[in-house]
Amino acid sequence: MSFLDKLFGKKETPAPEPEAEGPLTLKQKELVQGSWEKCIPIAETAAELFYGRLFEIAPEVKPLFKDSDMKEQGKKLMQMITVAVKGLDTLGELVPAVQKLGERHNGYGVEAKHYDYVGEALLWTLGKGLGDDFTSETEEAWTITYTTLANVMIEAQGKA
């Protein structure tokens, strides 16, 4: 800033945030990706915690999984979240796959309101897994990530 600008009180314009694609800022994307990295080594436990919590808060969804091998199901869920979290860098490519996933969820008997329970169980699990690293900023970034995914799925299910 020049001496004259300082003298006349011209404000320094802050550097603009680098453009982010999609609903997350770059910072939020890094928070989600960084925190998920930390969960991968404990994925199996995290999946168990997740379903335990889900069935506790929403026992009515338990019958949807009556024929499921929960260990396999846990793996698939964690893999899908990993794909989605990586895909935050290339959202355009991710959307069609998430839409197809949503369409398949019609066949599993999933309703729009179930996504709230899954979101709640997911955030709770992240809190358990990450401890102090699950800051309010990280929580907010995950809430946006999950809500975005869930909305694409609900819309693809024709239940929006």
Ligand code: HEM
């Ligand atoms: C962002 C949200 C979700 C993600 C990423 C997700 C991911 C997955 C994946 C990857 C599968 C494996 C089968 C496939 O690829 O079609 C699956 C199956 C399934 N999901 Fe989801 N899901 C989500 C939300 C939900 C919700 C809200 C429910 C309802 C409680 C649910 C219930 C089921 C059931 C019942 C199956 C079938 C299990 C089986 O075949 O044994 N999912 N989900």
